[in-house]
Amino acid sequence: MPVPKHIFEQIKRLIPPLDGSLHKGQSGRIGVLGGAQDYTGAPFFAAISAFRVGCDLSHVICAPTAAPAIKSYAPDLIVHPILSPPSDAAGASYDSVKSELKSLLSRLHALIIGPGLGREEYMQNYARMALGIAKDQGMFLVLDADALWLIQQDLSLIKGYRRAVLTPNVMEFKRLSETVQIDPKTDPTRLASLLSQKLGGVTVLQKGGTDIIATNTTGASDADRAQSKVSEQEKEEEQIVDVDVRGGYKRCGGQGDILSGSVGAFLAWGKCFEEGSYGDKSISPTSLPILAATGGSILTRTVSRRGFEKMGRAMLTEDLVPEIGERLISHSYPSGGAIATSRLRKAFEEVFGHEAAHGPKHHGEKGSGMLGFGIGVGGGGKGVV
Secondary structure, three states: OEOOHHHHHHHHHHOOOOOOOOOOOOOOEEEEEOOOOOOOHHHHHHHHHHHHHOOOEEEEEOOOOOHHHHHHHOOOOEEEOOOOOOOOOOOOOHHHHHHHHHHHHOOOOEEEEOOOOOOOHHHHHHHHHHHHHHHHOOOEEEEOOHHHHHHHHOHHHOOOOOOEEEOOOHHHHHHHHHHOOOOOOOOHHHHHHHHHHHOOOOEEEEOOOOEEEEEEOOOOOHHHHHHOOOOOOOOOOEEEEEEOOOOOOOOOOOHHHHHHHHHHHHHHHHHHHHOOOOOOOOOOHHHHHHHHHHHHHHHHHHHHHHHHHHHHHHOOHHHOHHHHHHHHOOOEOOOOOEOOOHHHHHHHHHHHOHHHHHOOOOOOOOOOOHHHOOEEOOOOOOOOO
C-alpha cells in the first residue's frame, strides 16, 4: 500500500525554502555526541551527512583524543573536545562539562547521541548526562549505536520521551526487544511497533532489507505526555511505515551513521518548523519524529543505491557522502534559475518531488516523489544493516 499522501506532503513541508529568506542557522543547527579515542569516523559521517542534507551548522562533541582526526576530516564541522576522562589531569570536571553541554545544547535544534560513543564508562556517563539535559530542554533526539546500549541498561532514560528516534540495527534491535521482554515468536511486522509501545511511544526505526518505522503511543501515561510536551488533546495512536526503497547491496560499516545524520537533519528542520521559521506551524510536533525517520530512511537508501551503482563491491561509506551533496541536494535562485545541473535536480526530485528540489515554491505546491510509490504502511521486512 502506498504511504498516505498526507505523510508525503508533510515530509516535503519540513524541507526549508531556498529563497534567500532565512539566515544562518534557520535551516538547522545539529549536534553529534560521540567520538571516543578509537572511533572518529562514525561521528564525522553523522555530522557531515546532516550538513550535506542541508543543515547550516554541524557540531561534534567528542573526546579530546578524537578531536584532531575529526577536525582534519572536514574544517566545516565545529568540534568540541570536551569529553575528557575524569582521570585526565588536564580534563574538565563533570560539573564543568555539564555546564558547557547545557549552554551548547540550548543552541541546537537536534542532537544525535551514539556514533563512535563506545562503552567506556566515562563516555557512557557523558551520554547519560547529555540525554538528561536534552530531555529537560525538550530537544529532538536520535539515539544510535552505543547510545542504544546505554538505554538498554536503563530503559527509564528514554521511556516515554516521544521526541526521540531510535535507529537499531539487527543485533541492537534484538537486544532491546529482549530487554523489554517481547515474545520472539511475535509477527516480525509487529516488532517495531511493540518496542515503541514498550518504550512509551518513542519512534523506532528498525533498519533492514525493509526499514520499519513505528510509533505506538497506546497506553502512554500522563507523565510521558508531560515530558514530551504533548497536549492532552493528542490521541493515542499507532503508526507504521515500511520503507522499501531499494538501497545498495554492500553493507559496509558507517552507513548507519549516514542514516542517523540524515534523520537528525530532518528533526532539526522539524524543530525549525515547530518554531515557525518557515511560516507554517500546522504539523503536530508529535508527528515530527516519524516524518523525520521516514525522510531520512528514504534519503539514505537512495544514496546507498547510487553509491553501490558506482562502486559495487568496493563501495565504502566515504563514497556515499558525495552522493548526498552532488546528487541529492539541489539549489535554486528565487527566480528559478537553477545552480545545480539537471542531473542533480532529477535525483532530488526522485526522492522528494519537483518542488523540493527547486526551493522557494515547495511549501504551497503539490508534487510526487519516491514516497508516492516506493513505501508501504503497516507491513514487514527483515533486517540486514
